Amino acid sequence: MSLPHALLTSLVERPSTGAELARRFDRSISPFWQATHQQIYRELARLEAAGWVRSAPVEDAHGRERSYEVLAAGRRELRRWIGEREDKPRAVRDELMVRLRAEAAVGPAGLDAEIRRRIEREEAVLARYLEYERRAFAGGVDTRERRLQHLVLRSGIRTVALRIEMAREALEILAMAPSGK
Amino acid sequence: MSLPHALLTSLVERPSTGAELARRFDRSISPFWQATHQQIYRELARLEAAGWVRSAPVEDAHGRERSYEVLAAGRRELRRWIGEREDKPRAVRDELMVRLRAEAAVGPAGLDAEIRRRIEREEAVLARYLEYERRAFAGGVDTRERRLQHLVLRSGIRTVALRIEMAREALEILAMAPSGK
DNA sequence: AATGCCATGTAACCGGTTACATGATTTA
DNA sequence: TAAATCATGTAACCGGTTACATGGCATT
Incomplete structure (x- = not known):
């Protein structure tokens, strides 16, 4: 909450x-x-x-x-x-990962187009965050307060970058022939 | 859904x-x-x-x-x-990040204890995932299906590892004197 | 026989989402 | 003055969470 x-x-x-x-x-x-x-x-x-x-x-x-x-x-x-103590931290949820497992279970079903859309979206988000960073923290990060704010933004950047990286790897695997090695 | x-x-x-x-x-x-x-x-x-x-x-x-x-x-x-096309992908939410920004706004308020608890929890999760990986994918990942399953697990591992890394950085910043540089 | 555990289920609640409304200002 | 935009708000719904119930089996 x-x-x-x-x-x-x-x-x-x-x-x-x-x-x-x-x-x-x-x-x-x-x-x-x-x-x-x-x-x-x-x-x-x-x-x-x-x-x-x-x-x-x-x-x-x-x-x-x-x-x-x-x-x-x-x-x-x-x-x-x-x-305050946070008893049950919010669990991570990512629908794409559910779809990847579903695709693994029932075979190719056109997931690659969706992943490409996701990569585009996430890259736009990443660009926006990087622009925030450039504008807000260009002059260095000197105080404790600014360091904390910068950390939150950097976490966002790293998180989105990771999602893009994983999506790209997924595309590579999906391109394999269904029963190929 | x-x-x-x-x-x-x-x-x-x-x-x-x-x-x-x-x-x-x-x-x-x-x-x-x-x-x-x-x-x-x-x-x-x-x-x-x-x-x-x-x-x-x-x-x-x-x-x-x-x-x-x-x-x-x-x-x-x-x-x-x-x-199927996913119109509005689920947004990322992380309460700790909200707290970090709050702490930046109103000054030290005992957040570090909570972060240490989080690191402990996440490290336990990470250990569990690594154990899954060792047990399920030790013999190599040869088929498309197994590669997909492995990717999902590796995404989980990378995500948790990132959260731990960011939490550690937060601890370092929180240890600074409130107005120090 | 008593106790605890397990699989299955019911009910209430709550945060977040979606659709829609209203009155005011700005723009064409 | 008509149309578009904006700030504020109401209402319904839905997935996920929490609390609790029930009846069978296993253990003591």
Whole structure:
């Protein structure tokens, strides 16, 4: 249940409206957490009900925009959660790997086209992450805070790169004749 | 929605009871898909209702054991699914990364203990995967089928190893003085 | 006979997803 | 002024998780 705390983190970094949060979310934690705008609005309402954030209409606003900021209780909650024991870490899931095993069991079934699409998609993601890295960490990484942020981004980069590498190997194997050695 | 097809794959490899499936699931696809016994029983009932598998009481059974086997329609469905276009691939999620960013935002909050627990857990998983690999692929990997199975396992190994490596780097950074460079 | 284990199952819940609505601003 | 866009929101659904139940077998 990381979404509320991911939102608190984003709001600690800078108070924002829901829509702005959705956009910033995408640029910071997106390699490892995601949320649709519906989730974000629902969760912001809960955070406010819990007394962890408070909202106010944006002054010279265009529409119904509301800006949220973290309260002291929210900061306390965030710090508490960071140190909390995670009993059952979320399991890794990757549908492509399930398909590869299925293909192994029943023989060639046109999986290669899907893998090529995946490689294209993941390469686009990788390029985006590398661009983030270039823009945000070009001048070096000097503080503890920046090192942590950089580590998260580098983890995302390494993870995507690994997925691409494995997909390429899968393509090579799939190209083999079904009963060939 | 990979669970039904992961089950079909397992059942194609060998007809089984629900409980045996749950155990074998754990040994084959566990790096990339998981299911509790409740999910498995629920899904088996659906597969049977769809006409993809059929079940019969186990002959000399101890209790209520039922054995499931894949029907021709189930095989067709599995092959269809393998080649199917995956529109929105499941996003990667990793709560530890969210915590690292939170820690970056609000300062030290005891995250290192949690990371050490994670490293221990992941190393146990890695050891298990390596043992699978030693037992199942020691004699070489000669056929296309075995190469695919091996690739899936190696992907699991590489993924876990990467997670351990990133966790170790995180520990090093967390050990820095909060405002130090 | 009592206890524990195992296979099978039911029920409730929850986070995440998808489809759709509404009122306002901006653009053509 | 009509059309497109944007921020905010409601509602339904679904896969996965958790808690609990039941009845048979094995062990003591």
